[in-house]
Amino acid sequence: MPEPILAAAGFTYTYPDAPAPALADIDLELEPGSLTVLAGESGSGKSTLLRAACGLVPHFHGGEASGELSVGGLDVRDNGPGELSQVCGTLFQEPESQVVMGGVRAEIALGLEHRGESPAAVARAVEEAALALGIAHLLSRRADTLSGGELQRVALAAAMAHRPRLLLLDEPTSQLDPVAGDELIWMLRRLNEEWGTTIVLSEHRLERCLPAADRVLALDRGRLACDAPPSEFLAWAAEARPVLATPAARLFSLAGLRPLPASVKEAKKTLGVSGLGGRVSEPASTRRRKRGQAALELRSVWHEIADGPAILRGVDLRVEAGELVALMGRNGAGKSTLLKHAKGLLEPTRGSIKASGEVALLLQNPGDYLIHEHAREEAGERALLGAGLQGRGEADPRDLSGGERQRLALEVVLSGEEPPAVVCLDEPTRGMDRARKEALALRLHELAAGGAAVIVATHDPEFAARLADRVLLMGEGELIADGSTAEVLAGGWYFATEVARVLGGAGGALTPEQGAAVLERELVS
Amino acid sequence: MSLVPVYRRRASALHAARAGVSASFCLALAFAPILFDNPIVLGALLCAVIAAGIGAGVARELRRWAAIAFGLALLVVIVNPLVTSDGLTVLVRGGSFLGRRWDITLEATIYGAVAALRVLDVVLAFALLSAAVDPDELLRALRRVSYRSALTAALTTRLVPVLARDASRKSEAARCRPRPPGRSTVARAAVAGSLERAVELAAALEVRGYSRARRPQVARRPWSRHDFRVLASAVAIAGLAVVAKLAGAGGFQAYPTTHVSAGPAQAAVAVAFVALAAAPFLGAAGRLGVARA
Numbered sequence: 001m002p003e004p005i006l007a008a009a010g011f012t013y014t015y016p017d018a019p020a021p022a023l024a025d026i027d028l029e030l031e032p033g034s035l036t037v038l039a040g041e042s043g044s045g046k047s048t049l050l051r052a053a054c055g056l057v058p059h060f061h062g063g064e065a066s067g068e069l070s071v072g073g074l075d076v077r078d079n080g081p082g083e084l085s086q087v088c089g090t091l092f093q094e095p096e097s098q099v100v101m102g103g104v105r106a107e108i109a110l111g112l113e114h115r116g117e118s119p120a121a122v123a124r125a126v127e128e129a130a131l132a133l134g135i136a137h138l139l140s141r142r143a144d145t146l147s148g149g150e151l152q153r154v155a156l157a158a159a160m161a162h163r164p165r166l167l168l169l170d171e172p173t174s175q176l177d178p179v180a181g182d183e184l185i186w187m188l189r190r191l192n193e194e195w196g197t198t199i200v201l202s203e204h205r206l207e208r209c210l211p212a213a214d215r216v217l218a219l220d221r222g223r224l225a226c227d228a229p230p231s232e233f234l235a236w237a238a239e240a241r242p243v244l245a246t247p248a249a250r251l252f253s254l255a256g257l258r259p260l261p262a263s264v265k266e267a268k269k270t271l272g273v274s275g276l277g278g279r280v281s282e283p284a285s286t287r288r289r290k291r292g293q294a295a296l297e298l299r300s301v302w303h304e305i306a307d308g309p310a311i312l313r314g315v316d317l318r319v320e321a322g323e324l325v326a327l328m329g330r331n332g333a334g335k336s337t338l339l340k341h342a343k344g345l346l347e348p349t350r351g352s353i354k355a356s357g358e359v360a361l362l363l364q365n366p367g368d369y370l371i372h373e374h375a376r377e378e379a380g381e382r383a384l385l386g387a388g389l390q391g392r393g394e395a396d397p398r399d400l401s402g403g404e405r406q407r408l409a410l411e412v413v414l415s416g417e418e419p420p421a422v423v424c425l426d427e428p429t430r431g432m433d434r435a436r437k438e439a440l441a442l443r444l445h446e447l448a449a450g451g452a453a454v455i456v457a458t459h460d461p462e463f464a465a466r467l468a469d470r471v472l473l474m475g476e477g478e479l480i481a482d483g484s485t486a487e488v489l490a491g492g493w494y495f496a497t498e499v500a501r502v503l504g505g506a507g508g509a510l511t512p513e514q515g516a517a518v519l520e521r522e523l524v525s
Numbered sequence: 526m527s528l529v530p531v532y533r534r535r536a537s538a539l540h541a542a543r544a545g546v547s548a549s550f551c552l553a554l555a556f557a558p559i560l561f562d563n564p565i566v567l568g569a570l571l572c573a574v575i576a577a578g579i580g581a582g583v584a585r586e587l588r589r590w591a592a593i594a595f596g597l598a599l600l601v602v603i604v605n606p607l608v609t610s611d612g613l614t615v616l617v618r619g620g621s622f623l624g625r626r627w628d629i630t631l632e633a634t635i636y637g638a639v640a641a642l643r644v645l646d647v648v649l650a651f652a653l654l655s656a657a658v659d660p661d662e663l664l665r666a667l668r669r670v671s672y673r674s675a676l677t678a679a680l681t682t683r684l685v686p687v688l689a690r691d692a693s694r695k696s697e698a699a700r701c702r703p704r705p706p707g708r709s710t711v712a713r714a715a716v717a718g719s720l721e722r723a724v725e726l727a728a729a730l731e732v733r734g735y736s737r738a739r740r741p742q743v744a745r746r747p748w749s750r751h752d753f754r755v756l757a758s759a760v761a762i763a764g765l766a767v768v769a770k771l772a773g774a775g776g777f778q779a780y781p782t783t784h785v786s787a788g789p790a791q792a793a794v795a796v797a798f799v800a801l802a803a804a805p806f807l808g809a810a811g812r813l814g815v816a817r818a
Contacts, residue, residue: 054732082736090732097725100676100733102532102683106661113665116739140534144686158733345700361701368698371706371714398721416703 003073004029005087005166005198006053010067013048013057022048024222025067030200030215032165035192037209038202039226039233039244040219041433042403046202049219050168053200054090055081072165085111088166089159093174093431095151099158104130104146105139108158115162129161132195133187147331149180153187160197167191169201173208174431177331178459185209204433207246207498210234211263218244234260243434247462247498247512254516255523267502271519292320294356295421295453296342301351303337303477311337313477314351319453321356321421324444326464326485327457328495329474335457336364338474339424342455357421364427366409370397375408383411403436410443423447425456429463441467461489461497465510471495486510531686532660538805539581539653542755543746544662548654550577550759554802555650557766558643562777565787566769567642569795573762573802574649580806583656590652591645598641605637606630611780636779655682668741676735680726688719754805761801769794 011026023045030036038046051057058065059080069076072087092098101107108129112122130136135153143151152172160167169188173181189212191197203209210216216233218226218241226236237244238253238260245253248267249260261267296319303312312334319325327335340346341353343361362369372378376393384393387407389400397405406428414420423444429437437460444467448454458464464471464485471488473481473495481488486508490500499515507518534540539547554577558570578587606616610625612632619627660682667675692715699711769775774794776786 056728056731060728060731080736081731082734085732085734085737092725092729094725096687097722098729100683100726100730101661101679103659103661106665111733113668113741114734114738116742118742119744142531142533143683144531340697343701345697358703360703363694363698363701365694365698367718368695369702371695371699371710398717413701413703 002032005032006030006069006071006200008067008069011052011065011069012067013052013065014063015048016062018063020222022222023052026069026224028217028224028227030166030198032198033192033196034214035189035199035212036201036215036217037206037213037230038200038217038219039206039237040202041243041435043221043401044219045222046219047170048222050090050170050200050202052076053084053166054088054168055079055084085164086115086162087164088168089162089164091152091156091159091167091169091172093171095148095155095175098155099143099151102142102144104135104141104143104154107143107154108139108161111158112161117162125161125163129157132160132191133157147180149176149183152176152180152184156184156187160191163195164197166198166200169199171202171204171431173203173205179330181205181208185212188212204431206244207248207263210246211265213262230262231259234262243438248502250512251499251502251515251519254512255519257519261502264498264501271502292322294318294354295321295323296356296359296455297354298338298341299352299354301338301341301348301353303334303341303346304349309477311477312341312348315477315479317472317479319422319455321451321453322448323453323470324448324468325453325455326468326471327455327474328459328461328464328471328488329480333474334477335474336426337477339426339455339457342422342424355422358416358418359422359424360413360416360420362406362410362413362423362425362428364430366402366406366428367398369409369412370400370405372397375400378408379412379415383408383415386411386414402431403439406432406436406440407443414447419450420452422453422455425454427457427459429458429460437463437466461492461495461500461510465489465497531682532656532658534659535582535657537581537583537657538751538755539577539657540659541749542751542805543748544659545666546752546756546759547658548663550755550762550805551650551654551658553759553762553766554653555647556763557798558646558650560766560770561643561775562639562779563775563791564639564642564777564785565791565795566775566798567639567646569798570646571642571649573798574646574653576799576803577806578649578653578656580803581653581657583653586656587649587652590649590656594645594648594652597648598644601641601644602634602637605640606633609633609636612783613781632780632783635783639777639779665741669743672738672740676730684719684722684726687722688715691715691718691722751805758801758804761804762798765794765797765801 007029008026011023012021013023014021038049040046048057052069053071055076065077071084074084074087099107101110105126108126109122112125130139133153133156135157138150138154146154173184185208188199192199201209210230213230216228216230217224218233226233228236234245234249238249242250248264252260261270298315298317301312301315302310304310315338329335337346339361341348343359370378373396374393375384375389375395375397378397384390389404389408397408428440444454456467468485471483471485472479473488489496489510490505490508497510499512500510503509503515503518509515509518554574558567561567578584606629610628610630612630614631615628616631617629619629664675664679695711695715699705774790778784
């Protein structure tokens, strides 16, 4: 066996002032040229392990480390991030916070210049990295004109321009829309297969990256809970950590089928079918819904800007009290603009909007709502209780976990005198693990049960399937589909859950539970 | 559109010239007004910056900077007559307070306006620099002199638009709260957020080998006609400013009565500044810019 690119023996690390270690007794060896996925719930230690591998832990963050961890033969306790950067490239979650220079070419060149490479070598490496990642057309662009997906690819090019043997990626797709996220994963697969770069990737949406993985490491409270190939990991997850299992694996597990699939292709192969049963019964346009009290009504709403295309084009929409609506569509389709209009942050250039009461809006970054030094000051004790943060009133909101921040931010926007008639959330599940998504869905169901109309803009079909009873699909500022969740998400190709793709839309099944019921029926008959 | 005007590559002689040369041109335009009080010369220098901005295709950016600078200039116009009672022509008698007279004079008001004109000149010259000189190229050159200072400057130029967007998002989120907080609270949160960004950026720099950074090697690049033309203009503007100052062509007396020298010498200097600032952009060679750079 070749010398491992990363080797740990009893590695334990504790952040400064932390009561418990973030990593405990980690033993592992990574083979060169492998693609490894790190799985685990939020706070399980995935990011810490990656930060240890690139030397930020303990050199940048401080704290106490014991045991052995070496990367490319360099001991991380003796070598800091500067030395380890010779061996590994690192990419974090937030693209805006890791691009240093103003221009794309200068950004990719920076690391090479740090190494003292000659201008000719720098120019060549920049060109090759840009071509490898399909961003040659961006080389002359300024960083502030790029989308999140483009920025993340530029950061990846900068991390790998010096051809590191190991690439460490900490949830690199969490801030990207699904198209950009999928493109990034394909890109990593290509780097791994064609250049032989060893890749270690942490990710919550495992269904996206398991098909490319050689191995999965599952962490639980800082300990290595599973170290296995994808199929064995799925079998372990189905038994021990169902929240880590992919939807297709959960479908098979619930239906009692084996082996558990790591991809839609594998699942279909096992089932031996390309589609089961008939599709959902009615097309979207013929759907009839009971007319209740309108909580929000948009009549022919346009949003036009002076020197660009119209962002909303005559949107007509009626959402009733107690309805749970998922608003889907690609980036730039107009989802966020529609929600801002509903809240009154934007005025329509034409058309009218009526709401039966207050509209609460939670924008994409919950941290933007938290502006005080103590959690209690954000919205009072009642909000802390609603967010499940009793006893944390004195905590600095910036020290709360991502999930806690979001719960608190939601309670902040809900903390008016009267309960809101409409609750809107813009991309609330970015970077969330499945357990946190379930908890959010539960809270939104509570709000709907209390009479609020809930509208959630999301790219996540699995979350939409869990949450909504109606899905609106937007494209180019128009509503292009409006139907029940099953109608819209079971019949689609891109806007479809993994279960719907496995079953070809059979029976309108979207979730593993619904899919398992369909499979049982089909298999029995 | 970005809240703060930033550099965009354009087809102009100033963009095509090497960053050090283009920066020298802008700095010459910022240096000249510091030497003069004469409003004719200062007005001409303002016209010179605007002409260069139009030639470089960044007039829109200059207009936005001008809007920002105008507030500062107005403040100078207001404050100067309040703090200086020199001058013989009293417009408003303010009486005595704290042992001195607080009269507002015509001369102090005029001098305030002249100082404001100088502020506009300098701010717009730096605006031209930020809009037409590639900061990455400029900072790469500066990194050879002082690596850490140059990188800090690079981070600043990169972070300004990012932080402006962060602040704008926070302000939007504040409007979504049932009881919107005051501006100072949002501003404080934006500052705290910028510190978080700084820590994240520091980590990103560390994993890119910052701690082991070496001085970048020089890229040899032949001098283009744009380099020569822009550098010649820069030298000529700075030289003219020094010579005109020494020759007393920028005569201006603020107190006790205002006297502005306005003769052929001032007119010649004024015309020369505008012509020199516009020179790199004139003719076919000046217009082709990026395509032949």
